[in-house]
Amino acid sequence: MPPTCHILVSAFRGPQAGSAGLSICRALALCSRKMATNFLVHEKIWFDKFKYDDAERKFYEQMNGPAAGSSRQENGASVILRDIARARENIQKSLAGSSGSGASSGPGGDHSELVTRIASLEVENQSLRGVVQDLQRAVSKLEARLSVLERSSPAHRAAAPQTQHVSPMRQVEPPNKKPATAAEDDEDDDIDLFGSDEEDDKEAARLREERLRQYAEKKAKKPALVAKSSILLDVKPWDDETDMAQLEACVRSVQLDGLTWGGSKLVPVGYGIRKLQIQCVVEDDKVGTDMLEEEITKFEEHVQSVDIAAFNKI
DSSP states (O other), X not given: OOHHHHHXXXXXXXXXXXXXXXXXXXXXXXXXXXXXXXXXXXXXXXTTHHHHHHHHHHHHHHHHXXXXXXXXXXXXXXXXXXXXXXXXXXXXXXXXHHHOTTOOSSHHHHHHHHHHHHHHHHHHHHHHHHHHHHHXXXXXXXXXXXXXXXHTSHHHHHHSXXXXXXXXXXXXXXXOOOOOOHHHHXXXXXXXXXXXXXXXXXXXXXHHHHHHHHHHHHHHHSOOOOOEEEEEEEEEOSSTTSOHHHHHHHHHTOOOTTEEEEEEEEEEEETTEXXXXXXXXXXXXXXXXXXXXXXXXXXXXXXXXXXXXXXXXX
């Protein structure tokens, strides 16, 4: 009887205390069983797993026969060794396949490869021998032709003695010679067989002078390069009442050799005063900036000052 039931039985007094306590204990035990059953219903526990394990073991023993623990270990070891051997064989096959198709691994493959190489070397040696023999025949033919050409050359013919038929000599009478006069002797003395270099030197000097004269004339006709400059002038008036049109006319009235006036415009300065910007081109050897400023500043009634805003070589 559980301790809780003993406590309940002792709590009751009287003739019906024992039966009442037992009934209460039975009710409590039944309640606790139901609670445990309800609790285990929601748990995922496989209570009959040992039965299934025994059934599976018996099935495999019937299929394979009973085996001891040592035999099972030996079977496992043999399976591992067999897998290792199979893996080694696969590795060797893969290596043989990567090295080249048709080449077998191991000493047998090396021997076949060596035999193949020896056969190829023998074939190559035979071909080289044939080439050498052809070269020897060609050299011998060239030597024979060279000897034939040497024998048939003109120098060889000249060196070889030849027999000639000599005809009898005939006596030839010399032509009649006239006695030479003194004038003819002087003319023969005047003839210079070797020539004179003085005439050649005079002719060369004359040609050189003629070419120099032609070059000087051609150079004189060619126009000389004239250095020019482009100048931008700022001409400032006295005040805003100055007539800018009259000021520009005064500036353009300056005429010098080598001076050419260009475009112009009025540029505001401030307080209603405007300045004249005018472009001109001058020859550097004929017109200088100081001369140009001096000529423009002569118009004192209209011109206050002249400045050079830009100066560029052309």
